[in-house]
Amino acid sequence: MLAKINNFEIDLSKPIDISIPLTNTDENPIAWYIEKPSIEPVIFGDWIGKVSEGKSSTNFNNIFFNPHGHGTHTECLGHITNDFYSINQSLKQFFFFAKLITVEPEKFGEDFVITKEQVQKALSASTPLSMTKLEAIIIRTLPNQLEKKSRKYSNTNPPYLSEDAAIFIRESEIQHLLIDLPSVDREHDEGKLLAHKAFWNVKDTHNLNPDARFNATITEMIYVSDEIEDGNYILNLQIASFENDASPSKPILYKI
Numbered sequence: 001m002l003a004k005i006n007n008f009e010i011d012l013s014k015p016i017d018i019s020i021p022l023t024n025t026d027e028n029p030i031a032w033y034i035e036k037p038s039i040e041p042v043i044f045g046d047w048i049g050k051v052s053e054g055k056s057s058t059n060f061n062n063i064f065f066n067p068h069g070h071g072t073h074t075e076c077l078g079h080i081t082n083d084f085y086s087i088n089q090s091l092k093q094f095f096f097f098a099k100l101i102t103v104e105p106e107k108f109g110e111d112f113v114i115t116k117e118q119v120q121k122a123l124s125a126s127t128p129l130s131m132t133k134l135e136a137i138i139i140r141t142l143p144n145q146l147e148k149k150s151r152k153y154s155n156t157n158p159p160y161l162s163e164d165a166a167i168f169i170r171e172s173e174i175q176h177l178l179i180d181l182p183s184v185d186r187e188h189d190e191g192k193l194l195a196h197k198a199f200w201n202v203k204d205t206h207n208l209n210p211d212a213r214f215n216a217t218i219t220e221m222i223y224v225s226d227e228i229e230d231g232n233y234i235l236n237l238q239i240a241s242f243e244n245d246a247s248p249s250k251p252i253l254y255k256i
């Protein structure tokens with residue numbers, strides 16, 4: 001099925017899924033020091049919600065997981081604010097003009113950092129979207145091992161985005177930032193959260209400025225496999241309707 005969006009044609013039969021599946025196995029990625037997710041049948045006495053156990057007509061699992069620590073998720077500024085803000089109220093549109101870029105974070109001491117210059121250069125090297133405003137940026141980091149889909153990130157000091165890079169993205173009026181790392185900020189940063197704050201334009205987490213970016217989102221722990229080329233895409237960013245700062249999400253790209 002073909003669709004025309006403004007002057008671009010996309011093929012809906014060729015979705016490019018950049019989410020990581022969530023499982024209860026040791027394959028699942030983990031960040032932030034938690035255990036793996038659990039997916040287990042409900043049990044009432046001798047009734048087990050698992051058809052193969054022979055006691056029920058349906059499979060009926062409880063799922064315990066953490067959106068930030070267990071895979072692809074999309075968050076709003078409620079992730080860092082004293083007051084509650086929900087991703088389900090922040091994200092109300094689901095199709096965006098997006099650009100995929102690839103960068104190799106630079107070494108600074110013991111850290112690997114995505115710099116403003118890298119983002120700027122990668123964006124300007126890419127074919128401009130004619131007469132169309134860029135709404136989302138997707139950052140693939142190098143190296144890009146398949147093992148990222150099951151990486152255990154706790155206490156590994158993963159690469160992160162510099163504050164300047166986040167300011168640059170905000171000033172480019174890009175509303176949605178997607179990245180294949182567990183956070184846009186340093187794992188241990190004493191709660192500074194410089195890139196989160198810069199991207200959302202949050203100046204004081206206890207007293208929000210009116211020009212904070214309430215509808216901007218950050219999607220972390222995506223995986224963009226090597227055969228997907230840098231360039232322009234239509235992004236379909238879908239979440240589950242959780243009233244929470246973050247939800248597991250399913251970003252899908254369509255080549256334009």
Ligand SMILES: N[C@@H](CC(=O)c1ccccc1NC=O)C(=O)O
Nearest residue numbers: 032068183186187188189190191
């Ligand atoms: N870097 C923060 C912690 C942090 O960023 C964080 C902690 C738990 C769950 C998610 C986190 N950040 C996600 O982007 C700190 O050191 O306080």
